[in-house]
Amino acid sequence: MTSTRKPNRLINEKSPYLLQHAYNPVDWHAWNDEAFQRASAEDKPIFLSVGYSTCHWCHVMERESFESEEIAHLMNEYFVSIKVDREERPDVDKVYMTALQAMGDNGGWPMSMFLTPDLKPFYGGTYFPPEDRYGRMGFPELLRRIHHIWTNERLKVDESATGITNFLKEIPRKKSQSESLDSSLLTTCFTHASKTYDAQFGGFGAGPKFPRPVAFNFLLRYFHRTRNDDALEMTTHSLREMSSGGMYDHIGGGFHRYSVDAEWRVPHFEKMLYDQAQIVCSLADIYQITNENFYARTIRETLEYVLRDLTSPEGGFYSAEDADSPRPDTLHESGEGAFYIWTKKELEDILGEDAKAFCIHFGVEETGNVEHDPQHEFTGKNILYVASPIDETAQIIRKSESETEEILARSTSRLFEKRSARPRPHRDDKVITAWNGLMISAFARAGQALYDSRYLEAAQRDAEFILAQLYDNSTRTLRRRYRDGEAKFDAHLDDYAFVVQGLLDLYESTFDLRWLESAVQLTEKSIELFAEEANGGFFETAGSDPSILVRMKEQYDGAEPTGNSIAVMNLLRLSKIVGREDFRVRAEKALQSLSDLLTRNPFTMPQMVAAYDFSIQKAKEIIIVGRRDDEPTKQMIRLAHRRYLPNKIILFIEAGQNLPRFFQQREFLSSLKMMEGKTTGYVCENFVCNLPTNDPGVFARLLDQ
Numbered sequence: 001m002t003s004t005r006k007p008n009r010l011i012n013e014k015s016p017y018l019l020q021h022a023y024n025p026v027d028w029h030a031w032n033d034e035a036f037q038r039a040s041a042e043d044k045p046i047f048l049s050v051g052y053s054t055c056h057w058c059h060v061m062e063r064e065s066f067e068s069e070e071i072a073h074l075m076n077e078y079f080v081s082i083k084v085d086r087e088e089r090p091d092v093d094k095v096y097m098t099a100l101q102a103m104g105d106n107g108g109w110p111m112s113m114f115l116t117p118d119l120k121p122f123y124g125g126t127y128f129p130p131e132d133r134y135g136r137m138g139f140p141e142l143l144r145r146i147h148h149i150w151t152n153e154r155l156k157v158d159e160s161a162t163g164i165t166n167f168l169k170e171i172p173r174k175k176s177q178s179e180s181l182d183s184s185l186l187t188t189c190f191t192h193a194s195k196t197y198d199a200q201f202g203g204f205g206a207g208p209k210f211p212r213p214v215a216f217n218f219l220l221r222y223f224h225r226t227r228n229d230d231a232l233e234m235t236t237h238s239l240r241e242m243s244s245g246g247m248y249d250h251i252g253g254g255f256h257r258y259s260v261d262a263e264w265r266v267p268h269f270e271k272m273l274y275d276q277a278q279i280v281c282s283l284a285d286i287y288q289i290t291n292e293n294f295y296a297r298t299i300r301e302t303l304e305y306v307l308r309d310l311t312s313p314e315g316g317f318y319s320a321e322d323a324d325s326p327r328p329d330t331l332h333e334s335g336e337g338a339f340y341i342w343t344k345k346e347l348e349d350i351l352g353e354d355a356k357a358f359c360i361h362f363g364v365e366e367t368g369n370v371e372h373d374p375q376h377e378f379t380g381k382n383i384l385y386v387a388s389p390i391d392e393t394a395q396i397i398r399k400s401e402s403e404t405e406e407i408l409a410r411s412t413s414r415l416f417e418k419r420s421a422r423p424r425p426h427r428d429d430k431v432i433t434a435w436n437g438l439m440i441s442a443f444a445r446a447g448q449a450l451y452d453s454r455y456l457e458a459a460q461r462d463a464e465f466i467l468a469q470l471y472d473n474s475t476r477t478l479r480r481r482y483r484d485g486e487a488k489f490d491a492h493l494d495d496y497a498f499v500v501q502g503l504l505d506l507y508e509s510t511f512d513l514r515w516l517e518s519a520v521q522l523t524e525k526s527i528e529l530f531a532e533e534a535n536g537g538f539f540e541t542a543g544s545d546p547s548i549l550v551r552m553k554e555q556y557d558g559a560e561p562t563g564n565s566i567a568v569m570n571l572l573r574l575s576k577i578v579g580r581e582d583f584r585v586r587a588e589k590a591l592q593s594l595s596d597l598l599t600r601n602p603f604t605m606p607q608m609v610a611a612y613d614f615s616i617q618k619a620k621e622i623i624i625v626g627r628r629d630d631e632p633t634k635q636m637i638r639l640a641h642r643r644y645l646p647n648k649i650i651l652f653i654e655a656g657q658n659l660p661r662f663f664q665q666r667e668f669l670s671s672l673k674m675m676e677g678k679t680t681g682y683v684c685e686n687f688v689c690n691l692p693t694n695d696p697g698v699f700a701r702l703l704d705q
Helices: 016-020 033-042 057-064 069-078 090-102 139-152 154-170 184-196 215-226 229-244 273-290 293-309 344-361 390-397 401-419 435-452 454-469 495-511 514-528 561-578 581-593 595-598 606-616 631-641 665-669 696-704
Strands: 047-052 080-085 111-115 121-125 325-328 332-338 477-483 486-490 620-626 648-654 682-687
Touching: 016 080, 033 047, 033 080, 047 090, 057 069, 069 139, 080 581, 090 111, 090 121, 090 696, 121 154, 139 154, 139 514, 184 215, 184 229, 184 332, 184 595, 184 606, 215 229, 215 273, 215 606, 229 273, 229 293, 273 293, 273 682, 293 435, 293 454, 344 390, 344 401, 390 401, 435 477, 435 495, 435 606, 454 495, 454 514, 477 495, 495 561, 514 561, 561 581, 561 606, 561 648, 561 696, 581 595, 581 606, 595 606, 620 631, 631 648, 631 696
Parallel strands: 047 080, 620 648
Antiparallel strands: 047 111, 111 121, 325 332, 477 486, 620 682
16 A cells, blocks of 8 residues: 555545555445445446455455556456445445355455445455465456456346345344243253363364353353353363463453464454453453452453553544554564564563573474464464463472562563564554443453452443443434544444443442433333344344345354344343333343244354343342442442352442432332441342341352352
8 A cells, every 4th residue: 555646535434444445546435325326327246345454364455456456457447346344334244244155155354245236246255366376266357257247147147136135135034933942941052062162272163263252151151050060161261271372462461363273372363352342251250250360360461451552542442453563574564463473582682581481481482383374474483372381380490480470470571561662553443332332341340350440430431432422312322433533324233232231231330320321221222223023133233224235133142242142131131120021021022033043053142042041040139228438338349249140130229319210110129228327238039138138248148149
């Protein structure tokens, strides 16, 4: 990319991804009516390229094809070319990714699709090289063939496009056979998880391996319900392996997007906000169960990374950091993971006599430690991973464990300082509403588990930012993306659901009623916009954009949970907190609408199974009545916060004040008072309460029953 070229239309966009392509010789359009009308007027097919700014293979295809004058000429001559940032427009991405997979492709990014002027897909793929290789047709040859087919075989194109579009439109219309759900669903889901679990290295399946924290959300609930130690071990082992492997940044904190191998050794080096948020929540749950410092330390390091490198001055959180960055030795070239990898000599020069312990502990080798390197990007380089535990390293270097820990801490600090002078990976500094909702949950739940007010303050700043900058008071709707002072694009189901979840977690952390009020309002608006009244559940989009061919319903909890899964859990939680029976009924209808899928293959939606678990268990209702600033009140709140109680709701009632209006439908709350003028705790299930107590020890025992 060079600024000496004339910019194309993308120069006026805010998306970092689209701006990366603003000086391509390709005559790019954004996804808009101008592009669609031009395709119709000129009778040209649309080439749709979908990606995101931190995507490695997106960069490769840009460098090889979109920067090529020859290839750009073909694109400009034969097509109307459109660029889409999938993080801004997941609705566009979802429709055409589903189409691509229906064509038999596994999918991925960059996604390269060919559409008719009325936006119907007829051919597609992902990355295409500039000439035939990797068993893939070269991109220029593909462009010529598509042009030939469009010009000479239009009937076939139209038939294909219509067939694929009709298939897409049938997906949300399919009414699954209704199955009765019962608690055996939980055992079935656990059995399915066990079959794909990697007992040696943790996680699920073989490489490439993604963290998929939604699986841990279910497993920990299953452990809590059944006391099945295997469910706990599957989670603790997976999180320890991830946190000890190359997936984790041992110098600066934070998790990379996925591992290309089964051992979590060689990551794909992107860092995504949604991964940090979800993994922190899983770590917080595990810490509440085990009280092991390893998990607390990993939480703190990860959140320090987010606060340091992904926080906007306004309080929101940026989206991601790139996998690629300039190589320190040759700044004109970029490489995967260049910011994070080291030669042994570099480490010895920086660390001196401390290098021996560091290299033993982190598996550093003279010739490099990366065996899986098909692109030869890591020759002679080392990706840090815990190869030798502290106790073994201490024995080898003949030091005590505490001395060894001091050496490693000192070394890490030096390397962080040295690494900070390297060119950083590109940071995508747009703020995505959904991912910020996940981050509110992470900071709120970490604040509860670790009793750290800084984390609660970060969660509150983010919530305030979203409600100030991404919420329209006049329409009571959210926007999807914020960057450079601009909030744009209608929010989708996941934006509403993840923010509501974050607000509920924040309410249960701070008991500030404004978060609960906003959670109720956004839930009501999401029902208005997205609910499918006929079958139950929710569409991903509101259906107001005519350029979106199909209103999709996501049915896979993957790298992120589906908006449906979180929305159902929100409804169930709110039904308990504010006594809204209509919320409970809607949640149960959504669960029933998925009964066939959940019965056949529940591990496709472990977060939805977790919601089902909540729906059939008695919620533990914890109500604390007292004065907010009294130490006994804070002590009781800490006792409730530091325990893993997945089906709990926590309410605080300020002594001497009228019951807040949100609790008016829960009349029994008005009868709960302080005893003997002291902070009093109530632990209830289905409106039946244990004897109230102002004794913290008794309160703790009630929580543990």
